[in-house]
Amino acid sequence: xSTLKVANPTSRDIADIAGVSQATVSRALRNSPLVRKETxxxxxxxxxxxxxxxxxxxxxxxxxxxxxxxxxxxxxxxxADAQINPFFLSMLGYISRAAARRGYDVLISxxxxxxxxxxxxxxxxxxxxxxxxxxxxxxxYREKLAALSAANTRFIIWGPILKNHGGHTFGCDNxxxxxxxxxxxxxxxxxxxxxxxxxxxRSPEFSARHQGYVEALASAGKAPDPALKVDAHNLExxxxxxxxxxxESGANFDAxxxxxxxxxxxxxxxxxxxxxSVPEDVSVVGFDDMPLAAHVTPALTTVRQDIRLAAxxxxxxxxxxxxxxxxxxxxxxxxxxxxxxxxxQAR
Amino acid sequence: xSTLKVANPTSRDIADIAGVSQATVSRALRNSPLVRKETxxxxxxxxxxxxxxxxxxxxxxxxxxxxxxxxxxxxxxxxADAQINPFFLSMLGYISRAAARRGYDVLISxxxxxxxxxxxxxxxxxxxxxxxxxxxxxxxYREKLAALSAANTRFIIWGPILKNHGGHTFGCDNxxxxxxxxxxxxxxxxxxxxxxxxxxxRSPEFSARHQGYVEALASAGKAPDPALKVDAHNLExxxxxxxxxxxESGANFDAxxxxxxxxxxxxxxxxxxxxxSVPEDVSVVGFDDMPLAAHVTPALTTVRQDIRLAAxxxxxxxxxxxxxxxxxxxxxxxxxxxxxxxxxQAR
DNA sequence: CTGAAAGCGCTTACAG
DNA sequence: CTGAAAGCGCTTACAG
Numbered sequence: 169x170s171t172l173k174v175a176n177p178t179s180r181d182i183a184d185i186a187g188v189s190q191a192t193v194s195r196a197l198r199n200s201p202l203v204r205k206e207t208x209x210x211x212x213x214x215x216x217x218x219x220x221x222x223x224x225x226x227x228x229x230x231x232x233x234x235x236x237x238x239x240x241x242x243x244x245x246x247x248a249d250a251q252i253n254p255f256f257l258s259m260l261g262y263i264s265r266a267a268a269r270r271g272y273d274v275l276i277s278x279x280x281x282x283x284x285x286x287x288x289x290x291x292x293x294x295x296x297x298x299x300x301x302x303x304x305x306x307x308x309y310r311e312k313l314a315a316l317s318a319a320n321t322r323f324i325i326w327g328p329i330l331k332n333h334g335g336h337t338f339g340c341d342n343x344x345x346x347x348x349x350x351x352x353x354x355x356x357x358x359x360x361x362x363x364x365x366x367x368x369x370r371s372p373e374f375s376a377r378h379q380g381y382v383e384a385l386a387s388a389g390k391a392p393d394p395a396l397k398v399d400a401h402n403l404e405x406x407x408x409x410x411x412x413x414x415x416e417s418g419a420n421f422d423a424x425x426x427x428x429x430x431x432x433x434x435x436x437x438x439x440x441x442x443x444x445s446v447p448e449d450v451s452v453v454g455f456d457d458m459p460l461a462a463h464v465t466p467a468l469t470t471v472r473q474d475i476r477l478a479a480x481x482x483x484x485x486x487x488x489x490x491x492x493x494x495x496x497x498x499x500x501x502x503x504x505x506x507x508x509x510x511x512x513q514a515r
Numbered sequence: 516x517s518t519l520k521v522a523n524p525t526s527r528d529i530a531d532i533a534g535v536s537q538a539t540v541s542r543a544l545r546n547s548p549l550v551r552k553e554t555x556x557x558x559x560x561x562x563x564x565x566x567x568x569x570x571x572x573x574x575x576x577x578x579x580x581x582x583x584x585x586x587x588x589x590x591x592x593x594x595a596d597a598q599i600n601p602f603f604l605s606m607l608g609y610i611s612r613a614a615a616r617r618g619y620d621v622l623i624s625x626x627x628x629x630x631x632x633x634x635x636x637x638x639x640x641x642x643x644x645x646x647x648x649x650x651x652x653x654x655x656y657r658e659k660l661a662a663l664s665a666a667n668t669r670f671i672i673w674g675p676i677l678k679n680h681g682g683h684t685f686g687c688d689n690x691x692x693x694x695x696x697x698x699x700x701x702x703x704x705x706x707x708x709x710x711x712x713x714x715x716x717r718s719p720e721f722s723a724r725h726q727g728y729v730e731a732l733a734s735a736g737k738a739p740d741p742a743l744k745v746d747a748h749n750l751e752x753x754x755x756x757x758x759x760x761x762x763e764s765g766a767n768f769d770a771x772x773x774x775x776x777x778x779x780x781x782x783x784x785x786x787x788x789x790x791x792s793v794p795e796d797v798s799v800v801g802f803d804d805m806p807l808a809a810h811v812t813p814a815l816t817t818v819r820q821d822i823r824l825a826a827x828x829x830x831x832x833x834x835x836x837x838x839x840x841x842x843x844x845x846x847x848x849x850x851x852x853x854x855x856x857x858x859x860q861a862r
Numbered sequence: 863c864t865g866a867a868a869g870c871g872c873t874t875a876c877a878g
Numbered sequence: 879c880t881g882a883a884a885g886c887g888c889t890t891a892c893a894g
Binding site: 525526527537538541542545569570571572573574575576577578 | 870871872873874
């Protein structure tokens with residue numbers, strides 16, 4: 169077959185070479201059953217030879233679709249310096265794969281150049297729907313979410329199921345995770361379990377983990393002791409300080425449930441620095457199973473969220489919304505990963 | 516101002532409301548100086564009120580631009596299960612920010628659905644240019660890169676400067692990094708420095724680090740001892756095995772330069788398990804400064820690549836190529852980060 | 863099974 | 879400073 173090379177071929181060029189109409193080329197490339205098989209194959213061959221790909225702008229303009237999902241990470245740091253939450257970052261890989269499997273590209277955005285930037289993605293036809301990460305604190309984002317709903321934007325949020333915000337969510341059952349962690353500590357015989365971490369309404373995930381902690385205690389006929397609860401934001405040094413504070417308070421405790429691995433790791437360091445042995449004197453459990461968790465000494469028992477499942481759920485959800493299928497907000501169950509920081513085995 | 520709300524407004528809707536032509540709306544929204552100031556402002560107001568955003572498909576079709584950069588991560592793992600290289604992942608955040616600052620969106624892709632998928636991004640007008648991560652092994656990718664060049668695709672590769680592949684690169688001066696690491700070990704008085712890591716042509720970064728190692732030795736009048744070189748792929752367990760093998764060989768060594776932190780951490784564990792004290796008996800240096808490096812015991816001395824600078828360089832490079840400015844392939848200098856795994860201070 | 867034609871929503875050269 | 883018009887490259891209803 170002699171096909172002249174064309175610099176930026178269009179469906180018209182293919183049509184000319186194949187001796188058919190441009191419409192037929194378009195149909196053939198979309199594998200329409202309307203086109204005779206031989207014609208279709210011939211057209212595919214020519215397209216391949218010319219390195220032709222459908223112009224997405226033109227197709228998108230016609231069909232009002234972009235086959236693209238925008239992934240908006242709320243940038244907690246605000247600045248350009250800090251690292252992005254590694255949990256979200258690793259989710260991103262799975263999201264991209266899951267989206268590709270369903271024929272969608274993924275556009276990422278970490279910044280808020282304008283106030284409406286989240287609306288802009290869909291309104292400008294760059295994306296058919298949005299996945300929001302880091303919007304857990306719905307008190308701050310309520311307005312943004314309401315604006316998204318008002319603009320008829322399709323979006324799904326990673327986070328807890330919330331009422332009255334008009335959006336779909338996919339999240340981790342943090343309450344269940346907090347329950348599992350605490351129940352494990354009880355099962356290995358711990359009696360006085362401290363809780364380290366922030367639980368304001370601004371961090372609903374953490375509050376849910378605390379709720380699970382309370383319920384596990386209740387399941388053992390215990391009430392939470394306020395003296396064993398220390399607030400700490402999600403930084404290692406603050407975990408260190410929280411544990412230090414707990415020790416200095418003279419409170420009597422034999423276990424720590426930290427609301428994140430980062431806090432747990434800081435707390436373990438504080439305990440060790442104070443001569444408290446982990447896990448002999450005090451058992452420690454974290455939450456997240458970050459890569460570091462397996463590497464600290466002793467290796468940290470923690471609660472793992474299945475990142476891949478999370479990505480799958482978010483992508484499945486947003487694609488469902490885009491394709492007008494029914495979508496339910498869902499929570500997935502986390503899993504306790506037992507390592508050395510707790511000592512004894514569950515009885 | 517009484518503006519009826521329109522579901523999916525177009526520039527025509529704005530024009531009707533403003534009582535001007537659609538062309539004027541288009542000019543006003545692009546802030547053309549051709550439009551009278553008052554007219555322009557009125558149009559912007561109406562657009563804002565209607566939640567109007569320019570349809571990117573239509574604009575892109577007209578201008579043949581997408582204002583989008585595609586970020587292609589070569590997926591070393593091949594499968595859907597494994598995690599993505601965390602180094603690339605954290606680069607991604609900075610890339611997204613740097614691109615946004617220049618008015619570009621970032622499309623990410625981790626998979627090779629088709630053989631031409633990297634060409635497809637630009638040919639389909641989804642992206643104006645590509646950033647390639649994980650293509651360091653140019654022996655395998657030579658064909659792909661040649662195809663990209665042939666297709667007149669604009670792309671920049673994270674990696675070493677290479678001849679004859681017709682692409683631009685931005686990378687880390689790994690040779691210099693290897694030199695710094697080894698020179699530091701020499702400066703603190705180490706005499707017999709082992710090298711752990713793979714150095715085939717398939718991993719040019721690692722080979723460059725080894726080259727720097729050799730040069731540093733030469734600068735001290737030493738030749739590399741083949742008995743002190745053990746191959747190891749970039750996994751912690753393989754680093755462990757490599758160090759174990761070195762110990763069992765009976766070779767005499769007082770320092771280890773591992774080609775990555777992951778290998779270094781595995782090696783430290785092997786040394787400690789064998790009763791060899793780090794840093795008293797053996798100094799260890801890694802490469803990458805991954806987050807874990809500061810957390811292992813003893814904290815790992817390593818060579819840090821400035822991820823933010825790397826992202827800035829890659830984005831600057833590809834935007835330069837897109838906007839037809841001259842772009843030079845560049846190497847940036849890494850930086851030695853001294854921690855506890857080496858012991859003594861440089862004299 | 864195929865073609866001619868309309869039209870998606872912009873941008874911009876041309877004319878005033 | 880503004881408007882009428884062409885045209886970017888597709889998809890798809892309509893007609894055959």
